[in-house]
Amino acid sequence: MDVAREAGLSKTTVSAALNGTGRLSPAVRQKAVETARRMGYRPNATARQLRAGRARLIGYVVGEFAGEPWAYLDSPYFARLTGATSAAALRHGYALVMLPAGTLQREWADLPLEAVIVADPVQDDPLVEDLLAARIPVFSDASVAGRTGAHWVDIDTDAAVRESLDHLRAGGARRPALVLPDSTTRFHRETLAAYRAWCARHGTPERVTLVPTPGNGPVVRAVEQALTADPRPDGLFVVAEASPPLVMDAARRLGLAVPADVRVICVSEDESAAHADPPVSTLSLRPADVAEEGMSLLVSALEADGDTPQGVLLTARLRARKSSMHRN
Amino acid sequence: MDVAREAGLSKTTVSAALNGTGRLSPAVRQKAVETARRMGYRPNATARQLRAGRARLIGYVVGEFAGEPWAYLDSPYFARLTGATSAAALRHGYALVMLPAGTLQREWADLPLEAVIVADPVQDDPLVEDLLAARIPVFSDASVAGRTGAHWVDIDTDAAVRESLDHLRAGGARRPALVLPDSTTRFHRETLAAYRAWCARHGTPERVTLVPTPGNGPVVRAVEQALTADPRPDGLFVVAEASPPLVMDAARRLGLAVPADVRVICVSEDESAAHADPPVSTLSLRPADVAEEGMSLLVSALEADGDTPQGVLLTARLRARKSSMHRN
DNA sequence: TATTGATGCGGGAACGTTCCCGCACAAGAC
DNA sequence: GTCTTGTGCGGGAACGTTCCCGCATCAATA
Numbered sequence: 001m002d003v004a005r006e007a008g009l010s011k012t013t014v015s016a017a018l019n020g021t022g023r024l025s026p027a028v029r030q031k032a033v034e035t036a037r038r039m040g041y042r043p044n045a046t047a048r049q050l051r052a053g054r055a056r057l058i059g060y061v062v063g064e065f066a067g068e069p070w071a072y073l074d075s076p077y078f079a080r081l082t083g084a085t086s087a088a089a090l091r092h093g094y095a096l097v098m099l100p101a102g103t104l105q106r107e108w109a110d111l112p113l114e115a116v117i118v119a120d121p122v123q124d125d126p127l128v129e130d131l132l133a134a135r136i137p138v139f140s141d142a143s144v145a146g147r148t149g150a151h152w153v154d155i156d157t158d159a160a161v162r163e164s165l166d167h168l169r170a171g172g173a174r175r176p177a178l179v180l181p182d183s184t185t186r187f188h189r190e191t192l193a194a195y196r197a198w199c200a201r202h203g204t205p206e207r208v209t210l211v212p213t214p215g216n217g218p219v220v221r222a223v224e225q226a227l228t229a230d231p232r233p234d235g236l237f238v239v240a241e242a243s244p245p246l247v248m249d250a251a252r253r254l255g256l257a258v259p260a261d262v263r264v265i266c267v268s269e270d271e272s273a274a275h276a277d278p279p280v281s282t283l284s285l286r287p288a289d290v291a292e293e294g295m296s297l298l299v300s301a302l303e304a305d306g307d308t309p310q311g312v313l314l315t316a317r318l319r320a321r322k323s324s325m326h327r328n
Numbered sequence: 329m330d331v332a333r334e335a336g337l338s339k340t341t342v343s344a345a346l347n348g349t350g351r352l353s354p355a356v357r358q359k360a361v362e363t364a365r366r367m368g369y370r371p372n373a374t375a376r377q378l379r380a381g382r383a384r385l386i387g388y389v390v391g392e393f394a395g396e397p398w399a400y401l402d403s404p405y406f407a408r409l410t411g412a413t414s415a416a417a418l419r420h421g422y423a424l425v426m427l428p429a430g431t432l433q434r435e436w437a438d439l440p441l442e443a444v445i446v447a448d449p450v451q452d453d454p455l456v457e458d459l460l461a462a463r464i465p466v467f468s469d470a471s472v473a474g475r476t477g478a479h480w481v482d483i484d485t486d487a488a489v490r491e492s493l494d495h496l497r498a499g500g501a502r503r504p505a506l507v508l509p510d511s512t513t514r515f516h517r518e519t520l521a522a523y524r525a526w527c528a529r530h531g532t533p534e535r536v537t538l539v540p541t542p543g544n545g546p547v548v549r550a551v552e553q554a555l556t557a558d559p560r561p562d563g564l565f566v567v568a569e570a571s572p573p574l575v576m577d578a579a580r581r582l583g584l585a586v587p588a589d590v591r592v593i594c595v596s597e598d599e600s601a602a603h604a605d606p607p608v609s610t611l612s613l614r615p616a617d618v619a620e621e622g623m624s625l626l627v628s629a630l631e632a633d634g635d636t637p638q639g640v641l642l643t644a645r646l647r648a649r650k651s652s653m654h655r656n
Numbered sequence: 657t658a659t660t661g662a663t664g665c666g667g668g669a670a671c672g673t674t675c676c677c678g679c680a681c682a683a684g685a686c
Numbered sequence: 687g688t689c690t691t692g693t694g695c696g697g698g699a700a701c702g703t704t705c706c707c708g709c710a711t712c713a714a715t716a
Contacts, residue, residue: 001702001703009665009666010665010666010667011666011702011703011704012665012666012667012668012704012705013664013665013666015703015704015705016665016704016705019704021704021705022664022665022705023662023663023664023665024664024665025663025664025665028664028665040462040463042437042462042463043702043703044378044440044701044702044703045383045437045438045439045440045441046374046377046378046383046440046701046702046703047378047671047701047702047703047704048438048702048703048704049374049438049440049671049703050372050374050375050378050670050671050672050673050701050702050703051670051671051702051703051704051705052671052703052704053671055373055374056438056439057425057439070411070412070414070415071411072411073401073407073408073410073411074404074407074408074411074599076402079401079402079407080401080402082401082426083398083399083400083401083402084398086398086426086428087398087428090427090428090435090436093435095425095426095427095436095439096425096426097385097423097424097425097426098410098414098423098424098425098426099418099423100414100415100418107418107421108418108423109370109373110373110376110377110384111373111384111385111423112372112373112374112377113373134368134370135368135370215599216599216600216602216603217599217602217603220603242600243571243573243598243600243603245571245573245574245577245600245604246573246600246603246604249573249603249604249605252605253605270571271402271543271544271545272544272570272571272573272574274544274545275544275545275548275571275574275577276573276574276577277577277580277581329672329673337695337696338695338696338697339672339673339674339696340674340675340695340696340697340698341694341695341696343673343674343675344674344675344695347674349674349675350675350694350695351692351693351694351695352694352695353693353694353695356694356695371672371673372671372672372673374671374672374673375671375672375673375674375701376672376673376674377673377701378671378672378673378700378701378702378703379672379673379674379675379700379701380673380674380701381701
């Protein structure tokens with residue numbers, strides 16, 4: 001330490017002074033602190049981490065949308081999830097490092113990550129496998145439940161789908177259609193299964209439109225396609241993320257009034273749903289709570305150094321919006 | 329190294345073997361690699377960083393929206409900027425660490441950051457001052473131009489505003505109104521100045537509506553307020569970020585046809601603008617290019633270890649959309 | 657005056673790498 | 687058979703901290 005030399009003290013003493021530890025006379029402590037300040041000294045974080053044995057860094061990857069690496073942030077759900085995760089991590093004393101989707105890369109093998117969060121992994125995600133093989137703790141969704149070194153948080157898909165379809169039915173919809181992304185994410189797979197089960201229970205034929213790629217365009221086209229089917233559905237459960245006002249636009253273009261002709265629920269965190277014309281009922285996957293609960297779990301697992309897998313299941317929140325019966 | 333003991337080799341030899349350096353017989357190299365693999369050895373990244381003297385970590389903060397720390401990701405502009413910055417950083421061999429807005433905190437004093445990106449700083453941002461005082465390289469917008477240890481990338485606001493207003497005028501708008509966030513971000517301040525200058529040049533009275541807080545609701549209300557002014561504006565330059573379809577909804581609710589009654593340009597990266605009814609012309613601040621150019625500049629400045637400040641100015645892109653003259 | 661105990665500070669090791677050496681040994685040249 | 691050159695491997699230092707000690711010094715007690 002050059003501060004030590006400058007102050008005529010030993011590095012031990014300076015370290016103790018700056019950290020407020022050890023037994024030091026007020027005079028010496030003062031002197032050390034003063035010269036450090038004067039010299040603009042900042043302790044080397046890397047050396048600290050090496051000594052401490054931990055870097056307090058957590059990796060963050062979104063498995064879905066692997067095609068266009070960072071497109072997920074365009075989705076309000078992931079934007080919220082990412083922000084909330086980062087906030088929660090910092091509150092627990094960890095920092096979040098943004099990583100690209102894909103396999104465990106040489107690019108970030110040099111990062112001292114204590115764990116990696118894999119949000120919405122695809123089915124049998126190779127990244128998850130690589131991480132577990134490398135003995136790096138993984139935090140993801142329920143698809144990793146039970147595996148050693150893996151923890152998870154997830155949404156009760158079955159309950160969420162049931163509640164949504166029941167709500168549409170209570171509003172009068174007997175023939176609800178489903179608009180679903182063509183993806184292997186756990187939530188989407190389970191949604192399809194739950195929708196089918198619901199239809200079977202109610203003796204309703206299934207009306208599923210798959211959206212090939214993410215983005216407003218494809219979803220709007222899928223909605224139009226779903227609404228022009230014969231017989232026309234009287235309910236719409238849009239699970240693919242799109243701007244809710246655009247879904248309303250699509251219905252309007254087809255001459256359909258919402259909710260008179262067709263009742264709509266969008267799975268979306270987009271705030272514009274509340275201001276759409278008419279307002280759109282949404283099902284929230286509660287990204288903020290997922291991040292909060294998940295991070296608590298991850299941190300406690302990390303501190304406890306526990307390989308014993310843990311997880312928590314949250315329930316989605318339906319935000320039913322009184323449609324203003326706006327004249328079309 | 330326990331791998332060295334296990335393989336009956338020295339740590340030097342094992343290190344050389346795993347890194348592919350040094351002069352080693354194929355047999356020994358093979359043996360070292362093999363035992364390392366068998367033992368699941370992963371080199372300690374922190375120790376590597378300490379030895380290398382650099383951590384290849386860059387901090388990322390968004391100065392605007394300081395009230396609700398992570399709300400900025402809700403904005404498509406910042407979502408894109410964040411994703412693109414992260415991608416560019418990784419391509420250059422750096423990783424991005426997400427940090428909360430506000431002053432230089434103890435929370436992340438322990439992170440070995442080589443630089444910090446401050447996107448959209450507020451006026452005289454205290455964070456920027458703290459970072460520069462701590463001799464941490466700062467990357468931000470043109471407001472830090474010329475300061476030692478600070479580099480920047482920015483958009484040519486003046487040209488962007490002029491082009492947009494000229495385009496509205498070419499479409500027939502003689503009385504364009506401005507809807508602007510009430511913020512101290514450089515872009516917003518300069519936008520107001522450029523708008524005023526344009527109005528002065530064309531002998532048009534200024535019509536400015538300030539939006540007190542971010543979010544769709546406040547912006548929509550501001551748009552309605554602007555459109556109900558007397559005399560009613562025949563052009564609208566919406567700089568506050570909102571969902572473009574909602575802006576169209578607002579005009580429609582007021583019985584105004586776009587673009588027949590009022591021509592509209594939204595400053596927005598929201599993809600839904602293209603699918604709105606009618607499609608909305610937008611001014612793109614090109615977050616992807618800003619991230620790309622900015623990161624190149626930052627990395628070269630970092631490698632050159634240069635304190636000599638550098639910057640680059642980009643021009644915004646107007647995406648004029650042929651409105652479909654949709655019957656209202 | 658000796659013994660104990662507390663106080664104030666510094667020496668040295670350790671964290672896990674990488675890199676500069678030096679040493680041993682073998683092969684080639686004379 | 688010696689001298690040189692090259693090859694293969696290991697010892698040790700260094701990166702910048704923190705922490706465990708030990709060694710003085712000094713006051714308080716017997």
